Amino acid sequence: MRILTGKWKGEILWQLTQGTLRFGELRRAIPGITQHMLTAQLRELERHGLVKRTLYAEVPPRVEYELTKAAFDLRPVFEAIQRWSEAHAIILHDAADAAEPHGGLARPRRRKP
Template sequence: MKKQTNEPAPSECPAAPQLQRALRVLSGKWKGEILWQLVGGKRRFGELRRAIPDVTQHMLTTQLRDLENEGLVKRTVFPEVPPRVEYEMTPAAKDLKPVFDELSRWANAHGRLESNPSVADDGAEGRRTGAPDHPSRSAP
């Protein structure tokens, strides 16, 4: 016999569509890292590229365009030679700072998060550990 609960199924939750949209907007290998870099203020493309060394120029450009289209990043082009472009968080993205702070707190509390489960194995069956992709950062 199936257990009955008074709680709605996840798909029936009134907040589910908004959460799904938020996750879609923020999904992408580099979007979180880009936004984290912009928490401290305006950054130029080259600064972002150096701050996130594993991202390709093409992928950084693509992810920045996606974030701009979603209204999370503002791109400012200065009419100079050579052209100067700066990226900054919009007010909507700045509202995500508490989320980043909480994720940082969570990562610090859980210490060793797996970065590549196929590489780091602590020997326990089904349980893998490893170092985080990036050192823990405190929120600016």
């Protein structure tokens, strides 16, 4: 399970279940991820045998990422998580709002009289 944990790994793997993607396509598909973090996470996933990186000798170089067979076998798990999140979206959203009032923004301080 450790090879799947991390803020971005699940999202990267989910995006790659849709098919082979180039680095820029992956980055655009995952709002909030930095170039540095995407690079680091892809390297870890590649090192663990979940992502295959293909470099094409072109100018400029083209790099594509795809799931390995082992990672593709996780697709039913990701689909089940997606169904679960869709089925419970309202409850999860309400719970997140209750845990972080003001949308996660700091509450204004009151001045002492």
